Amino acid sequence: MIETIQSALTRLRNFLHWAPDNVVGAIILVLAAVIALMVHGAVARILHRIVDVRHPYLAGVLTGTRKLTRLAFLIVALFVALPVAPFDAGVASGLAHLLLVLGIVLIGWIAITASHIVAELYLQRFALDVADNLLARKHVTQVRVLQRVVVTLLIIVTVASALMTFESVRHYGVSLFASAGVAGLVVGLAARPVLSNLIAGIQLAVTQPIRIEDAVVIENETGRIEEITSTYVVVRLWDMRRMIVPLTYFIERPFQNWTRESANQISALHINVDYTTPVDRVRREAEEIVRASPLWDGNLVKLHVTESDAQSMQLRVIASARSSGDAFELRCEIREKLIGFLQSELPQALPRQRQQMLTRPAQDRDVERDRDTPPR
Secondary structure (H helix, E strand, C coil), rough: CCHHHHHHHHHHHCCCCCCHHHHHHHHHHHHHHHHHHHHHHHHHHHHHHHHHHCCEHHHHHHHHHHHHHHHHHHHHHHHHHCCCCCCHHHHHHHHHHHHHHHHHHHHHHHHEEEEEEEEHHHHHCCCCCCCCHHHHHHHHHHHHHHHHHHHHHHHHHHHHHHHHHHHHHHHHHHHHHHHHHHHHHHHHHHHHHHHHHHHHHHHHHHCCCCCCEEEEECCCEEEEEEEEECCCCEEEEECCCCEEEECCHHHCCEHHHHHHHHEEEEEEEEECCCCCCCHHHHHHHHHHHHHHHEEEEEEEEEEEEEEECCCCEEEEEEECCHHHHHHHHHHHHHHHHHHHHCCCCCCHCCCCCCCCCCCCCCHHHHHHHHHHHCCC
């Protein structure tokens, strides 16, 4: 097929023998590019008609890779047409080198796109919008982090391969590796942040101290892991702010992960009451409030007297929930309803300030009154 196309282009070149060689070569390349784009459009339309209804995911893949396949058709067509084009030796050499660089970039682009498609196909089996999503978060985190590491390596290899096609760059690279001296030390120091983040990303993917949608506490801020990139982690805070944290932070510094093994959380709240409060009655009411709440996971509810001082005693209510968000809402619900119960049913249980009035005996008061009475 390639020979047939080149034969047709050769006949066109012979037909245009009266025109300058560079003009004929440009016409041949433009014609090859136009034919390639037309063939690509026809093939894309046919494939869309075949898979659009039966396989919606494949239709999305075709749509997402349209630019990539268009470039591939274009480069292949130019590679086929370039030997036929009657360019000068210098122009032909420059165009061949340009197509070589574009081919390397195309191969890297194909590899990166393939990694994205494979990752998405693998992650389709896991859903994050379910109550028990620990396994899903584990796989999503591993795949996302490793995918970004692979993409970073592919970009480095692609750029290095493209640069090595230039003679001057190739000689510089060989001399740099051969010297292994000051220049190599400088390059190593310059590349240290990239390498440290790359290694930290691999460590995160393997050991998984954090996962996507983990509830964490970092620098006294509570939030959830929203995104893990190749250099940093995006933490979505409770008030919808975003905290950007370097990858190495999670390897080198301590932090809290509330959902490391399970999403279940225990919420705890404290209420100060008077010493005259019937604790058993308050305990029964707290248990009824928790058991009636849809936020409770059915595992744990308790009330204890944990502190006391000269004025009041402190009650602590603990209850379990399915997630940190449910634990916060459950804690607020218990506090609100328990305070309402105390106000309506046990108003004497609310904290009060006590004062003791000291009175003297009646005999002392009479003596003092007689002392203050003037004589008649």
